[in-house]
Amino acid sequence: MIGVRLARPWLDLDEAAIAALPGQLGVYEIGDAKGGTLELGFAGGRSRFGLRSAIAEAAAKHETAARFRYEVTMQYWSRFEELLAAYLADHGELPPGNADRGDRRVGRIAAAGG
Amino acid sequence: MDFELSPEQKLILETVRRFVREEILPLEADLDPDASELPPHHRERLVAMTKELGFYGLDIPEEYGGPGIDLTTRTLMAFEMAQHRAGLYAPCYGVFGGAGLAQLYEADDGQKERYLYPVLRGEKRGFFALTEPSGGSDPARAIRTTAVRDGDDWILDGEKTFISGADKADFGIVFARTDPELGRKGITCFLVDTDMPGFRVRRIVHTLRSTHYAAELEFNRVRVPGRNVLGEVNQGFAIANDRLSRNRIPYAAGCVGVALKAQEMAIAYAKTRKTFGDYLSTRQAVQWMIVDNEIDLRTARALTLEAAARADAGKPFRTEAAICKLVASEGASRVVDRAMQIHGGYGMTKDLPLERWYRELRIRRVGEGPNEIQRLIVARDVIGGSFH
Numbered sequence: 001m002i003g004v005r006l007a008r009p010w011l012d013l014d015e016a017a018i019a020a021l022p023g024q025l026g027v028y029e030i031g032d033a034k035g036g037t038l039e040l041g042f043a044g045g046r047s048r049f050g051l052r053s054a055i056a057e058a059a060a061k062h063e064t065a066a067r068f069r070y071e072v073t074m075q076y077w078s079r080f081e082e083l084l085a086a087y088l089a090d091h092g093e094l095p096p097g098n099a100d101r102g103d104r105r106v107g108r109i110a111a112a113g114g
Numbered sequence: 115m116d117f118e119l120s121p122e123q124k125l126i127l128e129t130v131r132r133f134v135r136e137e138i139l140p141l142e143a144d145l146d147p148d149a150s151e152l153p154p155h156h157r158e159r160l161v162a163m164t165k166e167l168g169f170y171g172l173d174i175p176e177e178y179g180g181p182g183i184d185l186t187t188r189t190l191m192a193f194e195m196a197q198h199r200a201g202l203y204a205p206c207y208g209v210f211g212g213a214g215l216a217q218l219y220e221a222d223d224g225q226k227e228r229y230l231y232p233v234l235r236g237e238k239r240g241f242f243a244l245t246e247p248s249g250g251s252d253p254a255r256a257i258r259t260t261a262v263r264d265g266d267d268w269i270l271d272g273e274k275t276f277i278s279g280a281d282k283a284d285f286g287i288v289f290a291r292t293d294p295e296l297g298r299k300g301i302t303c304f305l306v307d308t309d310m311p312g313f314r315v316r317r318i319v320h321t322l323r324s325t326h327y328a329a330e331l332e333f334n335r336v337r338v339p340g341r342n343v344l345g346e347v348n349q350g351f352a353i354a355n356d357r358l359s360r361n362r363i364p365y366a367a368g369c370v371g372v373a374l375k376a377q378e379m380a381i382a383y384a385k386t387r388k389t390f391g392d393y394l395s396t397r398q399a400v401q402w403m404i405v406d407n408e409i410d411l412r413t414a415r416a417l418t419l420e421a422a423a424r425a426d427a428g429k430p431f432r433t434e435a436a437i438c439k440l441v442a443s444e445g446a447s448r449v450v451d452r453a454m455q456i457h458g459g460y461g462m463t464k465d466l467p468l469e470r471w472y473r474e475l476r477i478r479r480v481g482e483g484p485n486e487i488q489r490l491i492v493a494r495d496v497i498g499g500s501f502h
Contacts, residue, residue, distance in 0.1 A: 045464030107281030
């Protein structure tokens, strides 16, 4: 069973780490050096080089981006929605990079330990 | 059975066809291949268009403001509305509106005020929770979620799985066992608000389908007021069964719709792709795949329309609905599979919608009652002597 939250090791954000990423589809989390999450996202079917290009593009949007983690999955759409819902349940708000959801509803999922 | 279209039906279908071609397909070209919703501003614009056309809320009964379209015409429209990438599970990305949850039309006046009308106004969303980890095909025996009376309230305990839309819903229609001795006559239907203490969405169940993904739910001593019993106590099974046969017809029509598009794509590609100096369409191996597609398509289309026409005529249609659901889901799977084969490597890519249809059609053979259950229904009707 896939865990609800992204339980993958954080990696330092640098060119070598990005270059080593797979071109597969999946979900990712961009974080800052203080342990905060800046953005959750996915590498979907239109990404040019899968996680490699999607993480590079997302990281470039955040000046304080310092680390990232990811999960390869073909179910990137539902997995992304799940990660957003879990983050909202745990923190009461979305990461800054995901704040603009318009009126698209974020799912409700049990908080960690709840 | 004569399926000659009336002038009105022709006009409706041409309108829907043009809507898909001119409004949906261009937007879809920029969306993620697994997307299930449109950007909000486009959705609002297109909903306004379908309302202007008089097609919004196609499945809402006329007395509740629906357009009053018969099931045959609705089926014909479903053939058209499914002919795009997300078309199987999100036909036209929902801009034609939904019916809400059909069971709510059986609610009392107070429940309609609190649940049905807000759903029809687009203010609330609901989910339908029947299936449990112990099974979904035989709910009379499989339901282990219990509801125990406590004063005027009921206390619900248990779990549900494969419940679509539950994580974004405001309430759910939840079936629970209220009398363990009575089998199917011991099940009651409850309206459960998702902010009631003890209700939890545990996780999303990731499947081949991204659209309208399912969730796993937990009910831990959820206190539900007696006024939230939908229908009569111990009569929930009838509510669950109420629209099962009817729902199978548009369900089949969606399969036919994507298969029609897959066949159109296969023919177009076979007429332009050359191998060994000639077009694929000149190769007998490919011709036969296209012919087999056509047979599957025409069979499924005719059986689906027959079921719809019988329902419209007020005739029994349970057998026909079961047959069209299984023939359409299995036939469409074969059609898309052959279309992928004709497209070769491109057929496997997310550049084309075929791979999404292939994944999602696999679910269609299990959803809305697995095809083995459909065969069981037909066997019971035919062998049991109630065949009409």
